[in-house]
Amino acid sequence: MIHSLFLINSAGDIFLEKHWKSVVSRSVCDYFFEAQERATEAENVPPVISTPHHYLLSVYRHKIFFVAVIQTEVPPLFVIEFLHRVVDTFQDYFGVCSEPVIKDNVVVVYEVLEEMLDNGFPLATESNILKELIKPPTILRTVVNTITGSTNVGDQLPTGQLSVVPWRRTGVKYTNNEAYFDVIEEIDAIIDKSGSTVTAEIQGVIDACVKLTGMPDLTLSFMNPRLLDDVSFHPCVRFKRWESERILSFIPPDGNFRLLSYHVSAQNLVAIPVYVKHNISFRDSSSLGRFEITVGPKQTMGKSIEGVTVSSQMPRGVLSMNLTPSQGTHMFDPVTKMLSWDVGKINPQKLPGLKGTVSLQAGASKPDENPTINLQFKIQQLAISGLKVNRLDMYGEKYKPFKGIKYMTKAGKFQVRT
């Protein structure tokens, strides 16, 4: 199982190590550094590295490499999933997951890691349980602790750990009982030069924030459950009920959690809400090129498109760009050759555009590659797949909870080829 964990910053310093079995010398990370050097960018460091005696499995999050060391055959996904869980837990505990924050909270970090694994076997990874065992630091609690001498380590057996609903602790109490659900859909798409769709799919999630007293048992039904044929559930969802009735029935964890994630890939169900008109051309003879893009709404079901940003990696030969936007602000970074344009909201009456010239470096030949345009946008109050929640019911408790459902569509990896 998982032997050790090293946290490494992008400068290549190991700033935390934790061993669950015997101590593995940190020199093992040298193999990782080699791979890091070979990969041009941090994102390209291969996630599985073999060394003569160990395997290094790593994930890269928040500019930190989380490197797990294993010695025997362990499912790599198991390790990688666990590392992601570590990242999520840190974020949950400290709000952000960054090197200074981890260093500031090193004792809590250590205590949490110790609780998460025992001899390399996962022990407690549900944040609900962890928080019962080790209370997250808050300013108030630290102050109280220093005065009263009490600790942030719970001395009770975590109640959820052994019950049939390990994800929920008992004795939850709220004065305002509320349950909010966010249906968030991200469109991943590749649009080709001519504007037709190469691939498009929707990655959807339903994130919940449930603050309900006691042991509520919820059911959530959809207007069109047939859309969901490829779903992954939180362990709390009763799979049998879904199979037979297409209803989500569950006892929710306390607080924030991801109820389900789904995937819609049938092309005809994926509407593309924006289009990009582009004209980027270079001439063989001249060192000046033309650049012009326009963004417009397509299938938006009457909703407006907000938070639009356009970014594009320009070819290496580009020296500078002289552009004028019809709205928003734009920037070209001459070092990374990254063009970004913060458009804002699209007004269908007056489409935003960016127009101007591109100058190439002296002597540079016409670039070989065509830049790809990356698009970000948001549409409020719309799930682009058409998914709609029908109703939410609560059983097992007597009070009337406050319920809310929000929809949002975002661009995921939305790329337009030119």
Add this chain to the structure above:
Amino acid sequence: MTDSKYFTTTKKGEIFELKAELNSDKKEKKKEAVKKVIASMTVGKDVSALFPDVVNCMQTDNLELKKLVYLYLMNYAKSQPDMAIMAVNTFVKDCEDPNPLIRALAVRTMGCIRVDKITEYLCEPLRKCLKDEDPYVRKTAAVCVAKLHDINAQLVEDQGFLDTLKDLISDSNPMVVANAVAALSEIAESHPSSNLLDLNPQSINKLLTALNECTEWGQIFILDCLANYTPKDDREAQSICERVTPRLSHANSAVVLSAVKVLMKFMEMLSKDLDYYGTLLKKLAPPLVTLLSAEPELQYVALRNINLIVQKRPEILKHEMKVFFVKYNDPIYVKLEKLDIMIRLASQANIAQVLAELKEYATEVDVDFVRKAVRAIGRCAIKVEQSAERCVSTLLDLIQTKVNYVVQEAIVVIKDIFRKYPNKYESVIATLCENLDSLDEPEARAAMIWIVGEYAERIDNADELLESFLEGFHDESTQVQLQLLTAIVKLFLKKPTETQELVQQVLSLATQDSDNPDLRDRGYIYWRLLSTDPVAAKEVVLAEKPLISEETDLIEPTLLDELICYIGTLASVYHKPPSAFVEGGRGVVHKSLPPRTTSSESTESPETAPAGAPPGEQLDVIPTQGDLLGDLLNLDLGPPVSGPPLATSSVQMGAVDLLGSGLDSLIGASNFVSPPAAAVPANLGAPMGSGLSDLFDLTSGVGTLSGSYVAPKAVWLPAMKAKGLEISGTFTRQVGSISMDLQLTNKALQVMTDFAIQFNRNSFGLAPAAPLQVHAPLSPNQTVEISLPLNTVGSVMKMEPLNNLQVAVKNNIDVFYFSTLYPLHILFVEDGKMDRQMFLATWKDIPNENEAQFQIRDCPLNAEAVSSRLQSSNIFTIAKRNVEGQDMLYQSLKLTNGIWVLAELRIQPGNPSFMLSLKCRAPEVSQHVYQAYETILKN
């Protein structure tokens, strides 16, 4: 206020100050000090000097402080073993604490202290905790057994903890079950032979129940454990599959992949006609697609596994091509994997889409990726024949871009396309030649030179082109030099008149001015060929080349099957079996997909069972590879044997049977038979033989023609152990000649040739009487049946067991060894009928202690049937008596080496059990004769 304060130091010396604080009377100060110590420890500072002071803080009822001290202990106990003993008492006391959290914590921490002296004290508390009333403590204790095993395996076995752990598999709490499974799996990994996790339908059922209720990590352990189980039939496989499928919708990708592994493996057992099979196939696609929307690291592992899955069962993802399209900001390792899978999924139906994508990728920024994309276009051309033309034109478009590395890569793949479709796309050569000057990579240059040489007759200025390369001959890499040498020789053979000078130039460059032995040798070979026999040279150099196929980049089927069993593991990421990379010392058991058994089949015929049994069992009789090697190495495995063995045979046979050898040596050439000796030379005519045995066999003359009983073929050498060669076979004896009927199957991807066989010395001198003749090369997935005649004149060495035969088979790939047990009745000779008087005399003469008695059960035949059946296998009934309602058969048989065996068979009508008494001067054969009786009578 944050923890960073623990890192601040004062000038006085950190350790000194901490020591003072640790010994402070104030609880609060103590705790802060321990926190500082831990903080220093985490960043790698050595604070071991504070050991006694920290241990002193352990006796506290403050849980946090206790935990911190435990943390410290785990890190430093190893370096201070004597001091660590001080902590033992507290641990033992804590294991009795009323709070289960403390009990669990104590047993958990104690297991992490890797000091021998401490582990001794650990045993008692651990035993209690394994039986604790609180499941939280039990599950912690289960893991602790694995920890202890890692430190001191012997201790764990001696204390019987393994059995307790096995009992925990039936625990009522699912988490305890999961942890017990995890601990056992980890222990089993270091003892691959030990049968720690012997699964049976009952335990499987318990695991499946626990699967639904335990945490995600527990589910992974249980699923991985399930994957090692082989269901007894398709019905059981299906019911397990049904209970595992809900796991495909789990949010944890590792759970999903482990479930996929179980399903992929057990699907192997289901019949493809089953409705359920189709349903299952459909259910597998969406979760695999979903894995691709996860984080890139997860995607990478998933893609490596999908690569295996699409090779094994392409139908699962054949409609999902688009999810593998590359996004420009995917990490490079994801891009390359996606590309590979796109090619595997490419088919006539989607090739247009794929090509458009690949062309798009060829204009990206990342050079490695662009190269691979261009190469992929070539692979598509080779894979999907209908698309070849479109691929070639796409490649030509790319060459027009004049991007240097794209052009070079395109030329390399066009060479492969020429190899696959000769005489089809040569019109593009002109375009290729235009780019000659821009080629600066050896591979591209070599490819271009190959093309010029191969099509020299169609390129007008081929000589000029090649000459231009020749100028800088010594600066080229070996690859290019070799290719240039060959190309010019080809050119010379095609246009001898104009190019004599050129060829001489290259030959002298290669042979006289080069230090590279490969180049020199090739140069000399060509030179010699050209100077001695230009016609032969033409045949050799311009020979028709075998076509290449897309299979070259598939994984060998046997390896693929093994890798499917390792889905989700490191082996699946590296596409190598664990034996190829797991650290030495730990033997690795080969896994194989279960054979397809239907429930009806499995009940009826036990005889077929060995064929399907795990290969490991088959080969138990093999001694260690090492000493077998020693024995066999001095055997000549060259093209064998027909001449000399026959010559020696007559000499050795003399020892066995004078008459036979006399006849053989006198008139052996004139096709005369020496029936007494089983060692009939291969050239003997069969009809003659049968006639003669009829003559000798005056009493019955029936049934002999059919020959003795032949067991169905069993797998002797599984493909996994012989680089794709599978050998199954059986032994037959027909009218005086023994043969080994072999079935060779090529399960590798390459053609197999040059077969040869050799036996090690054995108890009865069995040896091949003729070389192993496989006439045509054995192409992949082809099977041949061969009957190899045997004689019994080889060298004799007593084997254990007596009928053990060790065989070496050679082919163009390697030499493989296996051993098998031959049934003794193939050695029963046709003249084994003893005279009545002689029988009586011999029976009395053999001492009674040589008599062996056996019981043959469940044989429903009557005396006549028994007698005639045995007769066909050369066991002759000499007399029959009826004593008190029982039939007594007196029988004799003779082995090829002249040993007589006398038998008395007692048959009671209506009772299916027979009594067999055997008398023989060499009593060690009796057991095997009895087995021969069993086989003959029961089949």
